[in-house]
Each structure stands twice: as structure tokens, then as C-alpha cells.
Amino acid sequence: MSEFSFANLTPDFILDAVESISIYPESGLLALNSYENRVYQFKAEDNRRYVVKFYRPERWSDEQIREEHQFAFSLEAAEVPVVAPIKIDGESLFHFQGYRFALFPSVGGRQFEMDNLDQLEVLGRYIGRMHSVAGATSFSYRPTVNCQDYLHNAKAALVESQMVPMHLETAFMTILEQLIKKTEQDYYQVDQIRLHGDCHAGNILWAGDSLMLVDLDDCRQGPMIQDLWMMLNGDRQEQVIQLDTLLSGYEEFNSFEQRQLNLIEPLRAMRMVHYMGWLATRWQDPAFPRNFSWFATDKYWEQQILALKEQFATLHEPALRLIP
Incomplete structure (x- = not known):
């Protein structure tokens, strides 16, 4: 797969990938500000808002991505406030037709003030x-x-x-x-x-x-x-x-x-x-x-x-x- 094949991430493809892990989007996809990966927010049938992140091909290995996830889980377990990926059937890294992606809860908030x-x-x-x-x-x-x-x-x-x-x-x-x-x-x-x-x-x-x-x-x-x-x-x-x-x-x-x-x-x-x-x-x-x-x-x-x-x-x- 070419490193620059994000053009293949059509809305239908993204929805199919998300549905492959039994999450069913109800709203359209809102593209979020991300250049290294491709990130989209949506609302699902369970009335929850999610963020799905498709990892840039060839940048990280599966082992490296899983270490990222495990780090987030260890911080979350210690009650350090961090947005950790969602596990489904014990897995947080998913594959769909050559792409790797992860699902996160959608978290809103106001911007951090560096001069405060x-x-x-x-x-x-x-x-x-x-x-x-x-x-x-x-x-x-x-x-x-x-x-x-x-x-x-x-x-x-x-x-x-x-x-x-x-x-x-x-x-x-x-x-x-x-x-x-x-x-x-x-x-x-x-x-x-x-x-x-x-x-x-x-x-x-x-x-x-x-x-x-x-x-x-x-x-x-x-x-x-x-x-x-x-x-x-x-x-x-x-x-x-x-x-x-x-x-x-x-x-x-x-x-x-x-x-x-x-x-x-x-x-x-x-x-x-x-x-x-x-x-x-x-x-x-x-x-x-x-x-x-x-x-x-x-x-x-x-x-x-x-x-x-x-x-x-x-x-x-x-x-x-x-x-x-």
C-alpha cells in the first residue's frame, strides 16, 4: 500500500470499517484537524459520540501502536486524565482492508491557556x-x-x-x-x-x-x-x-x-x-x-x-x- 493512499478513505469505506467492529454511525462524518492521520467524529446509534482515527500507513508498526494504547490504558488506570482508545472484545487496534484504525470517545473542552x-x-x-x-x-x-x-x-x-x-x-x-x-x-x-x-x-x-x-x-x-x-x-x-x-x-x-x-x-x-x-x-x-x-x-x-x-x-x- 502506498504511504499516501488516504484518498481511498471515502465516506462509505470509513463507515464500512466502523461497522466492521459493530459500531453503527447515525450521523455524518465530521473531519477533525489532523494531518499525520485521518480522524473523524460521528454519533452512533447508541447515542454516543465517537472519534475514529485511521493511522497513516507505514508510519508505525502494530506493536508500536499497541504500545501507545497500552500507555494510555496504564495512565487511565492510574486516574491520569487522558483520552484512551476504546476496547471491543479486548482489542483496541482494528484492521479493515489494509488500514489500521482505533476508536475513541469524543471529548470536548476549551483550549488550554498557556499564559494562565x-x-x-x-x-x-x-x-x-x-x-x-x-x-x-x-x-x-x-x-x-x-x-x-x-x-x-x-x-x-x-x-x-x-x-x-x-x-x-x-x-x-x-x-x-x-x-x-x-x-x-x-x-x-x-x-x-x-x-x-x-x-x-x-x-x-x-x-x-x-x-x-x-x-x-x-x-x-x-x-x-x-x-x-x-x-x-x-x-x-x-x-x-x-x-x-x-x-x-x-x-x-x-x-x-x-x-x-x-x-x-x-x-x-x-x-x-x-x-x-x-x-x-x-x-x-x-x-x-x-x-x-x-x-x-x-x-x-x-x-x-x-x-x-x-x-x-x-x-x-x-x-x-x-x-x-
Whole structure:
């Protein structure tokens, strides 16, 4: 099956797949915002609302997807608020005519406010609880947060894609190589645990009076700071306050290794490069040129040259430290 065969997911095909597990949609399908996979919401005859996720072919193995699901189940069992897949006859990963999919309860909620310190403290508690469960065992099949995938493979994807405009290629590749070299020097090994992996504001909801973590699709092994640093924004003083707030909640449930603060800017650099590589890798999927058209413009690459230079300079600055 071609990696970019999502075009075969017609409404009739999706309905047939869902009905193959004895769930019978009553409403139409509402496509939800997802590019890596294909995700749809619907109401079923049992009057419940569901979300069905079709996994991108060839991205994860069955073993890796089942580890994602098992991680969610272990968090749910420990009363960590996370949206876990639904089991039917003891199974949560389903197959239909070459596609793999999972079913989830539909969970609504309002957007997480990154500049709200009260919400940040609650989030810190939840991530601390999540990590206290996550540290009990390790993934066997899921990937790790590492320089090869986030930097070198991403750079190779950019080179192969030929998306960088020719007249900007030298400037872009020069700063990219400098950033990669510096990031590799600064990203040292620490204890790794199971992570959410992509813990940003878009994957956090306020449902009722409680917070809910969603989308474990990128869960992997890595440093605990990976699930915290994406909440930091603004100038250095603002980030110190945010970090202090997060960790005050976090350390109610789990101990934090202070030297991991040195990894914040290397991880930020890795995410920047990985994101560009991801877009380049997925460019043949029709959804990407449609939704990320700016990726093919000169202006975008000019901005990235500037962003990489700024991040390279930040890597040479002292790491964030908590206020004594």
C-alpha cells in the first residue's frame, strides 16, 4: 500500500470499517484537524459520540501502536486524565482492508491557556502524575527522542525534497549545519522515561473543571523535560516564572532532575529542524500543499534562516534556572 493512499478513505469505506467492529454511525462524518492521520467524529446509534482515527500507513508498526494504547490504558488506570482508545472484545487496534484504525470517545473542552499560571500549575501536577506512572516501565518498540531522527534524518529529508529555494540554499544549509553541530554537543544523555512526546497546548483540553491530555500518537522514550518545555513562551523572565509554576505542581507527584533544564534549548532546536523535515517528508500527501502552502514560498525559508540563527545564538546563552 502506498504511504499516501488516504484518498481511498471515502465516506462509505470509513463507515464500512466502523461497522466492521459493530459500531453503527447515525450521523455524518465530521473531519477533525489532523494531518499525520485521518480522524473523524460521528454519533452512533447508541447515542454516543465517537472519534475514529485511521493511522497513516507505514508510519508505525502494530506493536508500536499497541504500545501507545497500552500507555494510555496504564495512565487511565492510574486516574491520569487522558483520552484512551476504546476496547471491543479486548482489542483496541482494528484492521479493515489494509488500514489500521482505533476508536475513541469524543471529548470536548476549551483550549488550554498557556499564559494562565493557575492552569500551568494544574498541568504540572498532571504531567508529574503521568511521569510517575510512565517511569515504572519502558517502551520496547516506540522510538526515542534522539539527534539522528530529529536532526540528521530531518536534514536529509530537506535535502532530498529540494524545497529550499536555490538562491537561499547556501545560507540555509550553513546555519542548519551549525545548529545541528551545536545541538548535538549540548544534548547529552539523561534518564529516559515514557513520554507524551508532543505535549503542547493543542493537545491539552479543559473538559468541565478538569484538564484532559489528548493524542499520544507521538509517545516515545526521552527526557522528562520534553513534556514540559513546550509550555514556556515569552521572554526569559516570563519563562522562568512559567517553569517555576510548572515544576511546583510537577514535584508534588514526581521528582525532577534539575540538570535537564540544560536540554530545553537543544530540544527546541531539534523540534524546529524536525518540523521542517516532517513537512518535507509529507509534501507528497495532497493535504500538505493544501494546508501548508507557505512552506513552498521564499518568505518562509528566509524566516527560517533568521529563526535558526536566533536559536543558534540562544544555544550559546546560559540555560534557564529557577529563582532560588
